[in-house]
Amino acid sequence: MKKIILGVMMLTGILYGQEVKVYQFENEIPKNVETNIKDSISITKEKYKDGESSLKWKFKKGETLNILGDVGYTVFKTGEQEKARSSYSMWIYNENPIDGELLVQFKKDGVVKCWFPIKMNFKGWRTMWVQYDRDMKGEPIEGMNEITFVAPNEGGEILIDQIIPSVLIDPRHNARDEQVDFINLEADTAANAHWMALYKNYNQIDRNQKNIVLSKKDIEGIEKVEKRYREKLLKKVQVTPELITEKTEEFSEYKKINLEFIQRLVIYKDLKPEEKDRIKYIATKEFGIYLRELAYMYNSADNKQEKDTIAKLFNESLEYMYDQGWTKGSSQGTIHHLGYQMREIYEAIFLMKEPLIKLGTVNKAKEMVTWYSAMGMIYTPKENLRINIDVLNTMLPGMLTAILLNENQEKEGRELYQLQSYLMNSINYSPGVLGGFKYDGTVFHHMQNYPAYAKGAFEGLVPIIYYLNGTPYAVTGKQFKIVKDAVLTTRLYSNKYNYLLSLTGRHPNGKFKIDAESFRLMALSGENSVDKELAEAYLRLSPQGKSVEKFKGMGLKEETAPKGSWTMNMGSLQLHRRDEWLAGVKGYSRYLVGNETYIKNNLYGRYMSYGAFQILESSLKESGYVQEGWDWKHFPGTTAIDVPFEKLKSSISQVDTKSGVEEMLLSDETYSGGNSLNGNGMFAMKLHEHPKYDGTHKARKSVFFFDNRAVLLGSGIENSDSENETHTTLFQNYLGQNMKNSYTQKEDTIIDSQNNMYKVVEGDIVLKKGKQESRDQNSGERTENNYELAYINHGKAPKNGKYHYSVLIKGDEQKQEKFKKNPKYEVLNQDNNSHIVKDLKSNMTGYALFESGKVQNNGFIESVDTPSMILLQERDKEIQMSFVDPDLRLYEGRDKEQYDENGVMIERSIYSRPWIGNIGKEHTTLVVLNGKYTTEDSSKVKSEIDGDFTRLSITSKNGEVVNIVLKKIS
Known part of the structure; x- marks a missing residue:
């Protein structure tokens, strides 16, 4: 049984010290919380986001819920070292979607000063980070002393938990989604748009879809890509009744707490110790590892009953994930740097495509993966395309997963062609010091030559090139050579595996090393046959590695160590x-x-x-x-x-x-x-x-x-x-x-x-x-x-x-x-x-x-x-x-x-x-x-x-x- 994380993981430097008020709705309704209709609110233990309870509001059309007391909003002061700005945060659980909006108003002495709407057409938990002086309508002022929730134009019932009226948040990190699509619109074109523009990217897919008729080669190509991807991901494990029981019990524990993304935990930084202690969660990465283990088990099991049990457990686990707000259209308050935590989830879902199709739930999984991997990015107009190392490192595998989850093979082929177009048009030499490939073989990230991130980029991109190789969807020509040259260059500034200390960026710890697997996969992806230069470099770097016998059998020999300047x-x-x-x-x-x-x-x-x-x-x-x-x-x-x-x-x-x-x-x-x-x-x-x-x-x-x-x-x-x-x-x-x-x-x-x-x-x-x-x-x-x-x-x-x-x-x-x-x-x-x-x-x-x-x-x-x-x-x-x-x-x-x-x-x-x-x-x-x-x-x-x-x-x-x-x- 894995150890479940309790408490809060702090990310310093994103939030700054202030006294933060939080409403966690434990035990009893706070005295300053009231409604205009008697007995419409209560404390419930049905579901919660911290502690063991939340606030239930059973409302009628136009009803209001009020929280009296200082909101805590602070005006941003320009020119000072502090850059974080006052934002509002809360969680809402909706069991039955409503075609209407919940209005959140902020008043001073009864007069509305600013407000924002929340679209209620969702099921499950949702949260939002809304910056007062950028995202809300009206003009916030210090001293606001009342929050009013105005119910939609039809009755319903929601749960509310963890209201934080004002917390300082880096303004780059508030994310819009389908419930609050007006937040931080600048993020769609900002430097961190690859993380933050999920709403924009998802919504540019349908209007750019083109109809195509697949040829026999196209269909064979799809099958080849899926086969290679599956073979690369699969791991055989021994499945026993005891192991299935263990995983079932593990999921039972997960259901008692919440599925969190560590980047959004920063809003808890200044809570009181007793308030922090009520927050219990499992990190998304750990949950992804659990899901991937289930996928390994399903693909290793021979017994049909065992396979059915594992498939059902996996599907229930996904439903828990969706209920927690991890679903298409939800941005969890912030979504920056998400890709690092989602890789295992994407891999697990792909490996379970077959049983999810049988259960009729694969499309919901595909939509979720499509949303969080920002797959819609591949529809970016050619003139706006620019390679991004974070995308190659953490998001590209998820994009491929989303494509391969299609039940409709014609749509799958269409999206693979779009992925190819994206790669062929974005793999180029980037201008100035922007991230991407440079003519001298270096790979830039954070405005500098950064081998540690280049390694991550290769780990994300090169397998994709390998999966697509030899199909109509392959990366070829100049684009293949750009990646090849960059991979080969890594062996020049490394010896044999370590980078020069001056190239380690902010991690001078000696841990980052060259990725030999990228040489192997690029060598196998040669346009006509195995690429000789890459294969011989691989033989020097990994003389006992995979494909060594294959390369030697072709008459290839280990390269001598590079010599020159x-x-x-x-x-x-x-x-x-x-x-x-x-x-x-x-x-x-x-x-x-x-x-x-x-x-x-x-x-x-x-x-x-x-x-x-x-x-x-x-x-x-x-x-x-x-x-x-x-x-x-x-x-x-x-x-x-x-x-x-x-x-x-x-x-x-x-x-x-x-x-x-x-x-x-x-x-x-x-x-x-x-x-x-x-x-x-x-x-x-x-x-x-x-x-x-x-x-x-x-x-x-x-x-x-x-x-x-x-x-x-x-x-x-x-x-x-x-x-x-x-x-x-x-x-x-x-x-x-x-x-x-x-x-x-x-x-x-x-x-x-x-x-x-x-x-x-x-x-x-x-x-x-x-x-x-x-x-x-x-x-x-x-x-x-x-x-x-x-x-x-x-x-x-x-x-x-x-x-x-x-x-x-x-x-x-x-x-x-x-x-x-x-x-x-x-x-x-x-x-x-x-x-x-x-x-x-x-x-x-x-x-x-x-x-x-x-x-x-x-x-x-x-x-x-x-x-x-x-x-x-x-x-x-x-x-x-x-x-x-x-x-x-x-x-x-x-x-x-x-x-x-x-x-x-x-x-x-x-x-x-x-x-x-x-x-x-x-x-x-x-x-x-x-x-x-x-x-x-x-x-x-x-x-x-x-x-x-x-x-x-x-x-x-x-x-x-x-x-x-x-x-x-x-």
């Missing part, structure tokens, strides 16, 4: 790989946030994009990262101020009503990104901390990758913090109990416990090892562990600070000895204008040109008119060149709303910025070369000889790498 400037990310290791560098800019922090997530992650340079050879733990004891002030590669933890801890608020309670800070710099050429690469950024913390902190940083070596340079390091030192971190590695396996110093080099050799040319080194104290990233509680730490100390309030060091990554003793004697590179320039490094082994030169103008201390590039990144390599009689303009150019000039009257940058929500959906503008950069060269002109590159110089006009956008081949004119 990759630029992903939509995420300000540079990746470099050799052998079995990955080195990655991450920055941020005025377009890309530097951190994502919530009230209980990533509280100390401010520095994670300050040029973080991480080397991963295996898991995060094996590569030196364990959350407990990790010093958040010393991400390797970053240049940051070593402030005390209490000052590092984020100061979080809800900046505006387009955001949640979070921190996602931007810089005012446009220069941050990377470049790649012939398997090598570079990264550079202008670091400028947001003035919310220390707007005086600045640095110019670069990393140059040449085979298994990295050269890291810094200049212009400055800030005005005279209390705390500024450090550039070389490494920080978890040691565990083996303290002997720590760094070793050999003259001017250091070898860390991960076998990386550091050669510091400029900078005062500080080395530490032993017990290291830190704070938990979620709770702020003290943590500790044994660590080694090395950093360059720039002192307090540095001015024009610099550093220069190089790293030999994972070298053996012979390579380390050679590196120690001569690392084989030259720094040609290192100042605020440029960092220029020449590799003597590959004859490649990297240019981080932070400013436009003449380029100093090199014989090749004369000048640039745009801050740029350039890599050059002489090969035979030609020079190969790669160029990057790292400015994404999502907008020009200054975003004035991000600055105060004194020109100081202030915190603004990234979600509120008008430019987030802009397409990056093309820009043409003039690069002047010393000497005469020819190149093949193209749409991106034009060349012109000008005396002893060559003028290259290079057009690019979105931080893309432009490759150029130059041939010298003798």
Whole structure:
């Protein structure tokens, strides 16, 4: 028997402290509740939403029910940190639908000030969150002292429970439905519309239905999709009479309490302890697991009587769910982020399609799944379609379930074609920093490259692509390739399974890993046969997994670990790989946030994009990262101020009503990104901390990758913090109990416990090892562990600070000895204008040109008119060149709303910025070369000889790498 949750699950940060009054109608009718007809109200134990009773009102046409006393409404004050607004909440149970409306009025001294209607054409429980100053008619005022319910134009009987006259709710979260279809209309087009627009989405289905005649292929395709979906979901269990009895008893317990959605429980936050204690519930996800177990049992049982018993129990369980308000047309007050809790319910219902058809109840289940999965979204006009990671992750499987629950095969085929159209038109490259797929293989969510959400998107989308593959409803062509490239890219920023720490968003806990199953299913979904590239990647990631024998039987072999350098400037990310290791560098800019922090997530992650340079050879733990004891002030590669933890801890608020309670800070710099050429690469950024913390902190940083070596340079390091030192971190590695396996110093080099050799040319080194104290990233509680730490100390309030060091990554003793004697590179320039490094082994030169103008201390590039990144390599009689303009150019000039009257940058929500959906503008950069060269002109590159110089006009956008081949004119 499962443990049933009692009490309330709190979600902090959505509701704010206030004294909340609640009417729970236990024991007796409150003295301030009265009607104009005697004995029409009573306390009943028939049904309830908390405690063990509710208020029964047996009304006649036009009768009124009154609650006297202060309503508690508070006027929203603009400009303050508080963004939640006063809303009204209640539960109503209706046994017999009424073709009329219940009117809820709010009065002051007998005069109606505001009101709203509730359509009574429903059966079961319903609730609503109605915001006073947006959703109601009239004008609410403080001091309202009476609530009046005016009965519909016909008699009836309802139960009322849990009236909360005024509670502060995030205005994004009130949801409209069929009973209160006027609530929060803005949500239909808001950033969270995928969660909130259930009413709109459901009601656009019928008017967009088209009649089609199914071909034999269409019908075979439907059968193939259903078969694959069923096979993927099914799990065999042993069915016994005892197990059936256990499930029957489990349901008996569920019926005594209520089925809740955790996101709406926030309205209980400020109730008194005794009021909270009356609220007993089972979470929807737990109920879904129970339903899915019943579905497994039904599909595993051989005995007809057992199957019939299980089917009846399952159907009764669904009826309980509908009665609780979980039915088509009901939004439970709020519906935001629902998909995470409904997956098991959808799967269970699909697996029980056959018995539900026999019982005649499958259509009601289909309507419910259609409503909550927002299946009507697939009818969105093509011009309004935009991919959404939350939809792919949590809602798409429910949409497919709703389609496959059709009894009418023609309708099923019609809806599958509509799903295909939706996917083919929405899987595309999204503009700006909006969520979705980017041309460089990254997947965006929350306005940033977010591998953890990409994983969820693949877990939702890729199985759908697999189910539809090889049918008339398949995802093909460009759309298939976009998803394929994104899946393949995950193995580049992961090693072997873990993501780079700087890419973990608000969850730097080491738990998120690559999804190998997506590689397998995408490989099986190849358009003509098994996709070779995906299958061989899967063989490396999951050598003992499903389909291995099938792939090997086709002559496919495990891929070697990816080798090369990759630029992903939509995420300000540079990746470099050799052998079995990955080195990655991450920055941020005025377009890309530097951190994502919530009230209980990533509280100390401010520095994670300050040029973080991480080397991963295996898991995060094996590569030196364990959350407990990790010093958040010393991400390797970053240049940051070593402030005390209490000052590092984020100061979080809800900046505006387009955001949640979070921190996602931007810089005012446009220069941050990377470049790649012939398997090598570079990264550079202008670091400028947001003035919310220390707007005086600045640095110019670069990393140059040449085979298994990295050269890291810094200049212009400055800030005005005279209390705390500024450090550039070389490494920080978890040691565990083996303290002997720590760094070793050999003259001017250091070898860390991960076998990386550091050669510091400029900078005062500080080395530490032993017990290291830190704070938990979620709770702020003290943590500790044994660590080694090395950093360059720039002192307090540095001015024009610099550093220069190089790293030999994972070298053996012979390579380390050679590196120690001569690392084989030259720094040609290192100042605020440029960092220029020449590799003597590959004859490649990297240019981080932070400013436009003449380029100093090199014989090749004369000048640039745009801050740029350039890599050059002489090969035979030609020079190969790669160029990057790292400015994404999502907008020009200054975003004035991000600055105060004194020109100081202030915190603004990234979600509120008008430019987030802009397409990056093309820009043409003039690069002047010393000497005469020819190149093949193209749409991106034009060349012109000008005396002893060559003028290259290079057009690019979105931080893309432009490759150029130059041939010298003798």
